[in-house]
Amino acid sequence: xxxxxxxxxxxxxxxxxxxxxxxxxxxxxGVVQLINFAxxxxxxxxxxxxxxxxxxxxxxxxxxxxxxxxxxxxLGVVIERIAYRPLRYAPKIAALISAIGVSLFLEYFSSxxxxxxxxxxxxxxxxxxxxxxxxxxxxxxxxVIVFVVVLIMLILLQILxxxxxxxxxxxxxxxxxxxxxxxxxxxxxxISITFAIGSAFAALGGVLYAIAYPQIHPFMGIMPGLKAFxxxxxxxxxxxxxxxxxxxxxxxVETLTSAYISSQMRDAIAFAILILVLLFRPxxxxxxxxxxKV
Amino acid sequence: MKLSRNTLFFFIGSAIFYALVKIMQFxxxxxxxxxxxxxxxxxxxxxxxGLSIIYGFTGQFSLGHAAFYGIGAYTAGALDKVYGNGxxxxxxxxxxxxxxxxxxxxxxxxxxxxxxxxxxxxxxTLGFGIIVRVGMENGNKLFPVLGGATGMSGTPQLAQFxxxxxLALIIILLVRNFIFSTYGRACISIREDEIAADVMxxxxxxxxxxxxxxxxxxAGLAGGIYAHRYPFLHPASFDFLKSFDFxxxxxxxxxxxxxxxxxxxxxxxxxxxxxxxVLGQDFIDWRGVIYALILVVSIIVRPQGLFSGKxxxxxxxxxxxxATGKERTYAGFGN
Numbered sequence: 276x277x278x279x280x281x282x283x284x285x286x287x288x289x290x291x292x293x294x295x296x297x298x299x300x301x302x303x304x305g306v307v308q309l310i311n312f313a314x315x316x317x318x319x320x321x322x323x324x325x326x327x328x329x330x331x332x333x334x335x336x337x338x339x340x341x342x343x344x345x346x347x348x349x350l351g352v353v354i355e356r357i358a359y360r361p362l363r364y365a366p367k368i369a370a371l372i373s374a375i376g377v378s379l380f381l382e383y384f385s386s387x388x389x390x391x392x393x394x395x396x397x398x399x400x401x402x403x404x405x406x407x408x409x410x411x412x413x414x415x416x417x418x419v420i421v422f423v424v425v426l427i428m429l430i431l432l433q434i435l436x437x438x439x440x441x442x443x444x445x446x447x448x449x450x451x452x453x454x455x456x457x458x459x460x461x462x463x464x465x466i467s468i469t470f471a472i473g474s475a476f477a478a479l480g481g482v483l484y485a486i487a488y489p490q491i492h493p494f495m496g497i498m499p500g501l502k503a504f505x506x507x508x509x510x511x512x513x514x515x516x517x518x519x520x521x522x523x524x525x526x527x528v529e530t531l532t533s534a535y536i537s538s539q540m541r542d543a544i545a546f547a548i549l550i551l552v553l554l555f556r557p558x559x560x561x562x563x564x565x566x567x568k569v
Numbered sequence: 570m571k572l573s574r575n576t577l578f579f580f581i582g583s584a585i586f587y588a589l590v591k592i593m594q595f596x597x598x599x600x601x602x603x604x605x606x607x608x609x610x611x612x613x614x615x616x617x618x619g620l621s622i623i624y625g626f627t628g629q630f631s632l633g634h635a636a637f638y639g640i641g642a643y644t645a646g647a648l649d650k651v652y653g654n655g656x657x658x659x660x661x662x663x664x665x666x667x668x669x670x671x672x673x674x675x676x677x678x679x680x681x682x683x684x685x686x687x688x689x690x691x692x693x694t695l696g697f698g699i700i701v702r703v704g705m706e707n708g709n710k711l712f713p714v715l716g717g718a719t720g721m722s723g724t725p726q727l728a729q730f731x732x733x734x735x736l737a738l739i740i741i742l743l744v745r746n747f748i749f750s751t752y753g754r755a756c757i758s759i760r761e762d763e764i765a766a767d768v769m770x771x772x773x774x775x776x777x778x779x780x781x782x783x784x785x786x787x788a789g790l791a792g793g794i795y796a797h798r799y800p801f802l803h804p805a806s807f808d809f810l811k812s813f814d815f816x817x818x819x820x821x822x823x824x825x826x827x828x829x830x831x832x833x834x835x836x837x838x839x840x841x842x843x844x845x846x847v848l849g850q851d852f853i854d855w856r857g858v859i860y861a862l863i864l865v866v867s868i869i870v871r872p873q874g875l876f877s878g879k880x881x882x883x884x885x886x887x888x889x890x891x892a893t894g895k896e897r898t899y900a901g902f903g904n
Contacts, residue, residue: 310688310691310692358865358869361869362868362869362872365872366687366872367687367688368630368687368688368691369868369872371630371688371691372816372820372864372868373864373865373868373869375813375816375864376861376862376864376865376868377861377865378861379810379813379857379860379861379864380857380858380861380862380865382857382861383854383855383856383857383858383860383861384857384858384861386854386857387854387855387858388854393854501695501696501699504692505696508692539703539706539707540703540707542699542700542703543699543700543703543704546696546697546699546700547696547700549692549693549696550682550693550696550697553682553685553689553692553693554681554682554684554685554693557685557689
């Protein structure tokens with residue numbers, strides 16, 4: 276039983292990190308209906324920049340995190356400007372192929388020796404790990420930090436989206452680009468801001484991931500990226516609470532599969548869930564069904 | 570049987586190509602290394618034509634093509650490894666079974682997931698590809714002969730250039746006849762507008778599944794040949810990066826163009842090898858970067874690909890050219 280609860284706790288931690296990535300997917304999908312395939316690689320870049328920040332350049336951890344978030348926000352904006360904007364009103368698949376290309380570019384470019392290098396790197400802990408025993412349950416300070424940071428970010432995001440003008444612009448663009456333009460919203464800027472926020476969240480997720488699972492390499496973003504995408508679809512893509520809910524479910528599924536079935540099966544089960552959700556409830560758990568009009 | 574003029578030219582062209590390769594073999598220009606590259610290119614042509622049917626002509630976006638290529642490779646390879654003993658008849662049988670198994674899996678998975686549209690279908694097939702990869706890595710627990718994550722070797726290497734070339738020719742003709750048949754036209758109409766096709770009385774589900782199964786069976790056949798030409802099979806050779814390879818070939822060549830798919834497939838395989846020779850050791854590092862840049866730049870600069878909707882006349886049956894008068898596009902976007 277305690278073993279089970281500990282696994283649930285581990286799954287919760289993993290789910291929170293998936294939530295940070297899934298938010299970027301879901302926000303971007305909301306405004307441009309594009310599966311931003313490169314998002315998982317922005318997460319990887321964030322993890323590397325955070326690692327360089329606190330472990331190589333010796334910056335204090337919060338500063339390293341901020342640096343990673345700011346750089347990735349910029350990266351996200353640049354990606355959108357170069358690779359997605361020319362294809363915004365082209366067929367959906369064209370932009371998706373472009374996104375796949377950007378994803379491969381980030382992975383292989385990062386693998387070059389003068390960039391991040393192709394090898395695995397072990398991330399030193401920026402602070403010692405402390406374990407507390409609470410009612411027979413082991414809780415680490417990393418879990419607490421992850422929980423608090425993610426909670427703060429979710430509250431900030433909620434405020435941004437529902438209480439500010441920028442957030443209102445984002446919600447408008449999500450409904451209709453042309454109508455938003457007629458209402459005086461600068462669609463291009465709003466989309467850039469969405470990419471910036473989503474990428475910054477991914478970078479934060481990357482740094483936290485590197486601290487919690489201290490090993491990073493240029494291809495580390497693929498699987499968390501795909502699973503976070505699955506989470507976003509599971510919760511209902513375009514819906515922010517849905518992304519968090521989906522991510523928490525994915526975290527549990529993955530951890531419990533590794534613990535009780537087989538760690539090799541966890542990817543297969545995660546993607547089996549994706550296919551089943553797409554088949555039986557393509558709009559996700561919290562989504563509404565829409566009828567297609569001719 | 571009366572051959573049309575274009576078909577005749579197709580066979581003459583193929584014969585000239587074959588003769589050139591043979592001459593180069595005798596002169597020693599075509600070293601065994603480049604022979605291997607050429608064989609690889611022809612194998613990729615077969616697999617890419619499969620994806621061309623699925624995505625280029627029917628418009629069903631698949632990111633899991635390499636999974637079927639892998640299923641064919643493992644099925645044919647393992648069968649021949651265990652029962653074959655270098656028997657040519659059994660070799661063909663194993664290729665056929667490999668293609669059939671890939672087609673059967675495509676049917677079972679296609680039946681539910683082909684209801685999905687565009688990018689969702691892509692993600693679902695990508696997920697399926699990852700599941701297949703996990704299956705390959707753990708397949709040795711059920712069948713030790715598959716080798717699991719360490720890879721499989723020991724398949725008799727029976728596929729040689731002559732044989733691969735003839736198979737590729739047969740497949741090109743088969744795909745050509747499919748595209749220019751009623752079935753092909755139904756598939757193209759689905760790509761252009763699924764709802765309109767449905768309204769016109771085309772059983773869209775049936776044709777989508779037909780195209781998907783046929784395309785995946787071709788991938789399985791290509792995989793089976795690959796298993797008999799390259800002695801070592803590894804799950805990493807069939808993951809989604811390989812699927813992107815096929816996708817890149819079909820998109821770069823131009824949607825709805827066999828000519829584009831065939832030329833790009835051969836050109837792509839040779840380009841990578843030439844780069845390897847020119848750049849040497851650095852190439853290994855830069856390969857992925859160049860690859861990704863080509864993908865992004867080509868989709869932005871020329872989203873319709875090189876030969877979209879255009880075919881060499883060799884690849885068009887005669888009567889269509891007569892019927893359409895000035896029309897120069899055959900199966901591409903209708904403009």
